[in-house]
Amino acid sequence: MDKKVFLCGLHQESNSFNPLLSEYEDFGHLKGDELINRGRAAGVIVFGMIEVLKSYGITPVCGSVLRAGSGGPLNSKVYEFFINDTIAEIRKAGKIDGVVVDLHGATVSDKSDDVCGDILEAIRNEVGEDAIISASCDLHGNITEKMVKNADYVSGYQSYPHIDLGETGSRAAKVLCERLDGRNLKMARVALPIMAPAHGYTTASGNLKVLMDKAFKLKEDGTIFDFSIFQVQPWLDCKKVASTVLVIADNEEKAKQVATDLAKDEFRLKEELQGEKLFTIDEVIQKALKNESDKPIVLVDSADSSNAGASGDSAAVIEALLPYKDVLKAAADVKDAAAVERAFELGVGAVADFTLGATIAPKLSKPVLVKGAKVRSLHDGTFERFGPQEKGIFMNIGKVAVLEVGKLLIHVSAKATANGDMNFYRGFGIDPLAQQLVNIKACTSFRAGYQPVSAEICNTSTPGAAGTVLEDLPFEKLPEPMYPFSDITEEMISEAKCFR
Ligand SMILES: [Zn+2]
DSSP states (O other), X not given: XXXXXXXXXXXXXXXXXXXXXXXXXXXXXXXXXXXXXXXXXXXXXXXXXXXXXHHTTOOOEEEEEEEOOSBSOBOHHHHHHHHHHHHHHHHHHOSOSEEXXXXXXXXXXXXXXXXXXXXXXXXXXXXXXTSEEEEEEOTTOOOOHHHHHHOSEEEEOOOSSOOOHHXXXXXXXXXXXXXXXXXXXXXXXXXXXXXXXXXXXXXXXXXXXXXXXXXXXXXXXXXXXXXXXXXXXXXXXXXXXXXXXXXXXXXXXXHHHHHHHHHHHHHHTTTGGGOSOOBOHHHHHHHXXXXXXXXXXXXXXXXXXXXXXXXXXXXXXXXXXXXXXXXXXXXXXXXOHHHHHHHHHHOTXXXXXXXXXXXXXXXXXXXXXXXXXXXXXXXXXXXXXXXXXXXXXXXXXXXXXXXXXXXXXXXXXXXXXXXXXXXXXXXXXXXXXXXXXXXXXXXXXXXXXXXXXXXXXXXXXOOSTTOSSGGGSOOSSOOSSOBTTSOOOXXXXXXXXXXX
16 A cells, blocks of 8 residues: 555553652653564564554654653653654655554643644644544553544454453554544544442453454454453542543444443443452461462552552562561562662672662652561573563562561562562562462453462552542542542443544
8 A cells, every 4th residue: 555654652551649759760662663663572562553554555754753661641741852852753654545543642841741642643633634543552541631632543452461462453453544544434432421440340251341352253254343441540639530431443332322321231240340348468478377378369469560650669469478487488568779889789598678669759658677587699680571561571679679588588679560460579589489489560460370379369549649549549630420429320421432
C-alpha cells in the first residue's frame, strides 16, 4: 500500500497517590529507524505494529517511543518533550495518511489528568481530520472522550495478566491499515462508572473470562471487527474517569449495539470484580508456618505494586515476618536506595542493623528496623525476565543488596520494577520456590508465572499507594456516581457513541 504512516509512543501508567513524579530518566527512549532495526527488542507492542504495517507494504516513519514502568504522575516536562519532538518529526515527514501510537491510557501529569487525550489531540491538530489515528492501550486505560474524539481507533490489551502486548500492537496497526485500504470501520464507546482493585479479577477465570469469551466469539464469527473491555486503573484521582467498552465494526449501529450489550454484562460483574476478601499479613504467615508442601505461599502485597505505580517502599510485610525469622523460610522485598548504598559500603558478609522502607511515601507506611542483618550478596541490578510477559527482556532495577536475617531473605533494590517476574528474585540468588512464603509486590501480573508453582496465592491487606480497599484511599476528584464509592444503576451506563 502506498501510504505514509507515522509511529510514536509515550507509555506510562500513573498512580496519583505516589508522590514521586516520573522523570525523563525513568523512560527508555528509542527513536527513528532504531525502532525498526532493533526488532522485538524495541518493545513487543511497537514490534507488533511494525510487523503488521510491513505486511501491508508500509514501512512506518518512526518518531520517538518513550516507555516507562508504572510510577507517580509524569513530570509534565516529559510530555512537553515528547509532543514537541513528535510534532517536529511529523512536520519533517510531510503529508501523513495514518498515525499509530503506543500509549498506556492511564497517564496523568502534574499538570493534566488526561495526558493520552492531550497527545492524541495534539497529533490530530497537526495531521488534520483526514488522517487516520490508531492507538494501542493497556487494559487498565482510562479511555476518555477526548481520546476517542481525536483517535479513530483504540485497541486495548484483551488479557490480564497482560500476555498479549504484541498482539495489541498488531491489532492497532491492522485496523489502521484496513481503514487506509478503504474499509469504513466505526468505533463505538460506552463508559461505565465502575472501578475495581487490580488484584480483584483476571481474564483467565470467573465471569470476566465468560464476558471476554463472548466478545471473542463475536469477533471470530465476523459480527464485529474488534473489541476492547477496559477495567480502569483505580489509582487515578481524576474528574473524568471510567471503565469503558470499545467495539469496532463495519457498521455504526452494530458497533453501538454490541458495545452496549457488552457494557451491560460488565455492569452485572461490578461486585465480582472487586475481588474476594483479603487476608491479613498475619493470617498468611500462619498459613505459611503450616505449609509443608514444596511450594511457596504467595503473600500478594499488591497495594505496594510498582506495576500499579506504587512506590514499592513499604516494609510492612518484612516487619511482620521478623518475629518468625528463625522458623519461617521467607523472601520479601523493599525499595530503599539509601539502604542499598549502605550495604555496598559495608560489603558482602558484613552484619549490621538496617532501617528499611518508607523513604518515598512516608505517609503510607513506616520505616522498619532490621537488627543483625548479614549482607548476603550485592548486584548491579540487571536481570533477564523469566516471563511469560516480555520473556527474555533485560531489566535494570538499580543496585540490589540481598540481606539475610535468620531464614528471612530481604531483596532491597534502588528502583524496583517487574516485581512479579520470577527472576526478580532468582536473578539475585533467591529461589522463590524454595521458600515457605514469598512476598510479591504485584497485583495480578505475577500469576502468569507463579500460579502453577505456588501452594496458595493470598491477596493480602497491606499499606501502599495501590491500596486494595479503594474506599480507604485519599481520592479528592472522583466523579459521582462511581462504584464502589456509591451505588449505581444500569441507567448510569453511558449511551454508546461513535465520535468519528
Ligand atoms: Zn495494566
